[in-house]
Each structure stands twice: as structure tokens, then as C-alpha cells.
Amino acid sequence: xxxxxxxxxxxxxxxxxxxxxxxxxxxxxxxxxxxxxxxxxxxxxxxxxxxxxxxxxxxxxxxxxxxxxxxxxxxxxxxxxxxxxxxxxxxxxxxxxxxxxxxxxxxxxxxxxxxxxxxxxxxxxxxxxxxxxxxxxxxxxxxxxxxxxxxxxxxxxxxxxxxxxxxxxxxxxxxxxxxxxxxxxxxxxxxxx
Amino acid sequence: xxxxxxxxxxxxxxxxxxxxxxxxxxxxxxxxxxxxxxxxxxxxxxxxxxxxxxxxxxxxxxxxxxxxxxxxxxxxxxxxxxxxxxxxxxxxxxxxxxxxxxxxxxxxxxxxxxxxxxxxxxxxxxxxxxxxxxxxxxxxxxxxxxxxxxxxxxxxxxxxxxxxxxxxxxxxxxxxxxxxxxxxxxxxxxxxx
DNA sequence: CGCCGAGTTGAACTGAATCAAGAAACGTGG
DNA sequence: CCACGTTTCTTGATTCAGTTCAACTCGGCG
Numbered sequence: 001x002x003x004x005x006x007x008x009x010x011x012x013x014x015x016x017x018x019x020x021x022x023x024x025x026x027x028x029x030x031x032x033x034x035x036x037x038x039x040x041x042x043x044x045x046x047x048x049x050x051x052x053x054x055x056x057x058x059x060x061x062x063x064x065x066x067x068x069x070x071x072x073x074x075x076x077x078x079x080x081x082x083x084x085x086x087x088x089x090x091x092x093x094x095x096x097x098x099x100x101x102x103x104x105x106x107x108x109x110x111x112x113x114x115x116x117x118x119x120x121x122x123x124x125x126x127x128x129x130x131x132x133x134x135x136x137x138x139x140x141x142x143x144x145x146x147x148x149x150x151x152x153x154x155x156x157x158x159x160x161x162x163x164x165x166x167x168x169x170x171x172x173x174x175x176x177x178x179x180x181x182x183x184x185x186x187x188x189x190x191x192x193x
Numbered sequence: 194x195x196x197x198x199x200x201x202x203x204x205x206x207x208x209x210x211x212x213x214x215x216x217x218x219x220x221x222x223x224x225x226x227x228x229x230x231x232x233x234x235x236x237x238x239x240x241x242x243x244x245x246x247x248x249x250x251x252x253x254x255x256x257x258x259x260x261x262x263x264x265x266x267x268x269x270x271x272x273x274x275x276x277x278x279x280x281x282x283x284x285x286x287x288x289x290x291x292x293x294x295x296x297x298x299x300x301x302x303x304x305x306x307x308x309x310x311x312x313x314x315x316x317x318x319x320x321x322x323x324x325x326x327x328x329x330x331x332x333x334x335x336x337x338x339x340x341x342x343x344x345x346x347x348x349x350x351x352x353x354x355x356x357x358x359x360x361x362x363x364x365x366x367x368x369x370x371x372x373x374x375x376x377x378x379x380x381x382x383x384x385x386x
Numbered sequence: 387c388g389c390c391g392a393g394t395t396g397a398a399c400t401g402a403a404t405c406a407a408g409a410a411a412c413g414t415g416g
Numbered sequence: 417c418c419a420c421g422t423t424t425c426t427t428g429a430t431t432c433a434g435t436t437c438a439a440c441t442c443g444g445c446g
Contacts, residue, residue, distance in 0.1 A: 064339040071334065084331055087324050093335070116317070123316040124309070130323035131280050137330035138277055141264065142286070144337040145370050146257040149402070169425060177338050182402055184426050342434070362393060375434055377394055 003031065003054025006077060007105050010052065015124045024119065028111035034098040040080065043095045047082035049106045050129075056102025059171055062094045070175035072136070073099075073163060080104070083133055099171070149178045153186050196224065196247030199270060200298050203245065208317045218315065221304030227291040233273065234289045239282055240275035242299045243322075249295025252364060255287045263368035265329070266292075266356060273297070276326055292364070342371045346379050 004026065011017060017025065031054075034040060040058060041047045051058075058080050060072040071094055074080040085092030086109060115122040143152050153176055157164050164172065173183035197219065204210060210218065224247075227233060233251060234240045244251075251273050253265040264287060267273040278285030279302060308315040336345050346369055350357050357365065366376035 062335060062339070067339070069335070069338045071331075071338070084328060087328065116320075120313040120316060123313060123320055127309075127316055127320035127323055130320055130327055134323055134327045134330060135277060135280065137327060137334055138264075141330055141334050141337065142255060142262070144334065145262045145264070146255070146260070170423095179403060180425070181404085181427085185402090188426085372435060373393075374395085374436085378434090381394085 003052070003103060003105055004029070006054060007052045010077060010079070011125060014128045015121050017119075017121055017125075021119050021121055025115055025122065028108055028115070030106050032104055032106055034102040034104065036098055036101050038098050038102075040096040040098065040104070041082040041085070041092055041094075043093060044091045045082075045085070046089055047085040047092050048109050050079055050081040050086065050109075050112065051104040051106060053078050053080055054103045054105060056098055056100045056104075057166075058096055058102060059099045060094050060096045061171075061174065068174050069177070070171055073167060073171075073175070075163075079129060099167075144177055149176060149182055150186050150189070152176050153183065154190075157190075196245070196296060196298055197222070199247060200245045203270060203272070204318060207321045208314050210312075210314055210318075214312050214314055217312065218308055221301055221308070223299050225297055225299055227295040227297065229291055229294050231295075232288060232290050233297070234275040234278070234285055234287070236286060236288045237284045238275075238278070240278035240285050241302050243272055243274040243279065243302075243305065244297040244299060246271050246273055247296045247298060249291055249293045249297075250359075251289055251295060252292045253287050253289045254364075254367065261367050262370070263364055266360060266364075266368070268356075272322060292360075337370060342369060342375055343379050343382070345369050346376065347383075350383075 007029075008022060008026075011022075011025075034056070040049075040051055043062060053074060053076050055076055057076070058074045059070055060074075060080075060082070061068045061070045063069070080096060082092040082094050082096050084090075084094065112122075112126070116126055143155060147155060153164075156176070167175070169180050169183055173180045176183065178186075200222075201215065201219075204215075204218070227249070233242075233244055236255060246267060246269050248269055250269070251267045252263055253267075253273075253275070254261045254263040256262070273289060275285040275287050275289050277283075277287065305315075305319070309319055336348060340348060346357075349369070360368070362373050362376055366373045369376065371379075
């Protein structure tokens with residue numbers, strides 16, 4: 001299955017589109033490859049796309065006083081964008097970068113909004129994506145507020161063991177809001193009991 | 194200006210509705226008063242409404258091991274709901290309570306979704322609300338990840354000095370992710386320099 | 387009055403950060 | 417394919433921001 005049909009399926013799972021609507025939508029799409037390490041969006045730029053990941057993985061992070069803080073990871077089959085900037089049209093506080101060789105379908109802001117204007121179901125897709133992103137953020141906010149570093153790690157292992165395996169200590173620790181050394185120690189704890 | 198016209202204005206600021214659309218929308222609305230301390234939604238219940246606050250203020254919080262963690266405050270003129278539950282139709286992890294005597298307009302889930310189905314602009318309003326809520330959550334997530342307690346307090350004072358004045362130490366500290374004693378000490382620091 | 391919850395202050399404690407150094411993994415070019 | 421430099425990961429010692437526990441103050445209100 002190529003990436004376009006994966007995208008078509010992903011969209012269909014959000015809201016059904018008629019053949020006509022899908023054609024209108026897919027007209028605007030292009031694809032692009034991002035070798036590992038390349039940026040989908042750099043901090044300070046305005047985000048012009050939502051990306052659908054056909055292959056690969058991305059990391060979203062921001063910097064503060066020279067330190068990196070990871071906000072999210074995304075994998076194959078997911079929608080990715082520097083959403084804050086995509087919505088507000090202001091410079092992005094977060095950078096998005098490929099952590100593996102990545103292939104993405106690009107959904108341009110302008111055409112997406114034209115699609116929103118012309119198709120009720122397009123608007124619905126936009127709503128559902130926003131709602132889904134909200135839930136991701138709330139869950140993380142609650143974890144950061146109420147759990148210790150160790151508990152956050154344990155919760156992540158439960159929820160997404162694959163992620164914990166494949167992400168580097170450096171990136172994973174900055175996602176959990178701790179230092180790499182601390183994650184290393186936490187992992188040592190978990191090996192034993 | 195009564196609460197309905199305030200709501201009408203708030204909606205108009207999100208997306209313009211025709212007179213006909215507004216009539217269809219406003220048909221489903223009712224109002225309700227929540228004396229201070231009363232719950233708009235209790236943890237474990239499914240949220241059936243979005244509330245528009247005509248008057249008063251609310252606090253959203255969740256519990257973990259007997260402790261309270263505040264997620265958000267809302268004031269006059271804002272939309273309020275246990276959004277996670279409203280979206281997922283699952284029991285709410287979050288309670289919403291009136292921290293002042295509050296008057297709200299109730300937008301029922303079912304009718305809102307009927308409105309979404311029938312009116313493209315309704316769907317747009319839903320999208321914009323979700324997008325706005327996303328931004329609120331992301332900003333807080335970034336603050337919790339990257340700032341110290343003192344910096345989070347300072348940032349909140351900058352962004353919303355009125356809130357910092359009127360919310361109790363107990364509730365404000367649980368919003369900042371610290372203990373009341375710590376907030377008290379931070380405030381002492383800020384008096385001096 | 388006297389009680390009661392909310393806020394403050396102090397002293398001891400602790401989870402995680404920081405600093406420092408060594409070990410392992412990784413690429414890159416010879 | 418191996419040697420080398422670089423980055424990543426781990427481990428140990430110390431420090432620090434924020435917690436915990438406990439005592440005290442203050443303002444309301446029965």
C-alpha cells in the first residue's frame with residue numbers, strides 16, 4: 001500500500017469523504033522525503049503544512065536557554081505539524097525534525113483552508129484532528145503535573161513500549177522532563193525488581 | 194447586556210452565523226446557576242455540556258492519591274467544559290467547579306452535534322474551539338516542561354495578573370504544580386527586589 | 387470570645403540536577 | 417575491515433529546588 005492510500009484510509013477513519021471530495025483534497029498534495037536529521041519546520045518559521053507520515057518518525061522540540069525540550073514524537077501513519085504555528089500563523093516555538101529517514105505527504109495550509117471552506121466534511125476533519133491533538137496535550141499536562149519522573153517513565157512504558165525502545169535516552173529524557181542521567185538511573189531500577 | 198447576547202458575540206468572533214443559524218443554535222440553549230462550590234462536572238461523570246460563562250469563574254482539577262491538581266481556570270465570557278470527556282464520551286478525569294457564584298448557558302452535546310451536522314459554520318465553530326483549547330494546553334505543557342516554579346509564577350503574573358490576585362494560594366499553587374508553602378515563599382521573594 | 391481554615395515561616399529531608407569521568411556505540415575515511 | 421574521533425550512555429559524588437512536617441499568625445464568623 002502506498003502512502004496516498006494510507007492517507008486516504010487515515011482520513012476515512014476520521015470522517016468519510018465522497019470520491020469527489022477526496023479528489024478535490026488530494027489534488028493539492030505533494031510528497032517529500034526528509035533524511036534523518038532534516039527539519040520539517042524550524043523554530044521561528046511559520047508552518048505551512050500538515051504532514052502525513054508514510055514512513056519514518058519525527059520529533060518536536062523547543063529550546064530554552066540552550067536546552068532542548070521534546071514535546072512529541074510521531075510515527076508512520078500519523079499527522080504531523082508544528083500545530084501552534086500552523087493555527088496561529090505566527091513563528092513556531094517548536095522545531096520538527098526527522099529522527100529517521102522519513103517520507104511524508106504535504107497538506108498545504110492554504111489549500112486545506114480552501115477545502116475547509118468548500119466542504120463541510122473537510123471542516124469536520126479539521127475539527128477532529130484538533131480535538132485529537134488536544135487530548136494528547138491534556139494527557140501530557142496531567143502527567144507532568146501529577147507524576148514523578150519515575151511514574152512518568154513507567155506510564156510511558158505501559159502506554160507505548162515500542163516508543164520507549166526506539167528513542168534515544170537523550171530525546172526520551174527531554175520528553176519526560178528530566179536529564180539523561182536521571183533516565184539512565186530510572187532504567188537501572190526497572191531492570192531489577 | 195444579558196448572557197445570551199454575550200454568547201452571540203463570542204460565537205460571532207469565532208465564525209459568523211446567519212440569523213437562521215443562530216436561531217437554530219440558540220434554540221437548544223438553557224441557563225443554569227451554580228453557587229460557589231457547586232460542580233459543573235464531577236470526576237467520573239460523562240460531560241454533556243459546553244458551558245458559556247455569563248458570570249462567575251470555574252476551576253478544573255483532578256485528583257491523584259488524594260491530592261488535587263488544577264488544570265485550568267475560566268472566567269466570564271469563556272467557554273468551559275470537561276473537554277476530554279465531552280469529546281471522548283468517557284468518564285471525566287477532571288472535575289469542574291464554580292469558585293464564585295456562576296451563571297452559565299448550557300450547550301448540550303447532542304444538539305451541538307446536530308448543529309455540526311446541519312451547518313458547515315457550526316462545524317467551524319467546533320474546530321476553532323478545539324484549536325484554541327489545544328493552544329492553551331500546549332502553552333502550559335511547555336511551561337511545565339521548561340520553567341522552574343518561580344519562572345512559572347512570574348510568567349503567569351505577566352500573562353494574567355488579575356488571575357493571580359483573585360485565586361487562593363491553595364488553588365494557584367496546585368495550578369503551578371507546587372505546594373502552597375512553596376508559592377508562599379516565591380511570593381515573598383517577589384515582594385522585595 | 388474562641389475556634390477554624392487559610393496563609394506564612396522555619397528546619398530537616400529528598401528527588402532530581404549538576405558536575406565529572408569513564409565505557410560503549412557510531413560513523414567516517416583510510 | 418579496522419582505527420579514530422565523536423557522540424551517547426552510564427555511574428558516582430555533590431548540590432539544590434522544592435517537599436514535608438510542624439508551629440505559629442491572621443482574619444472571619446458562630
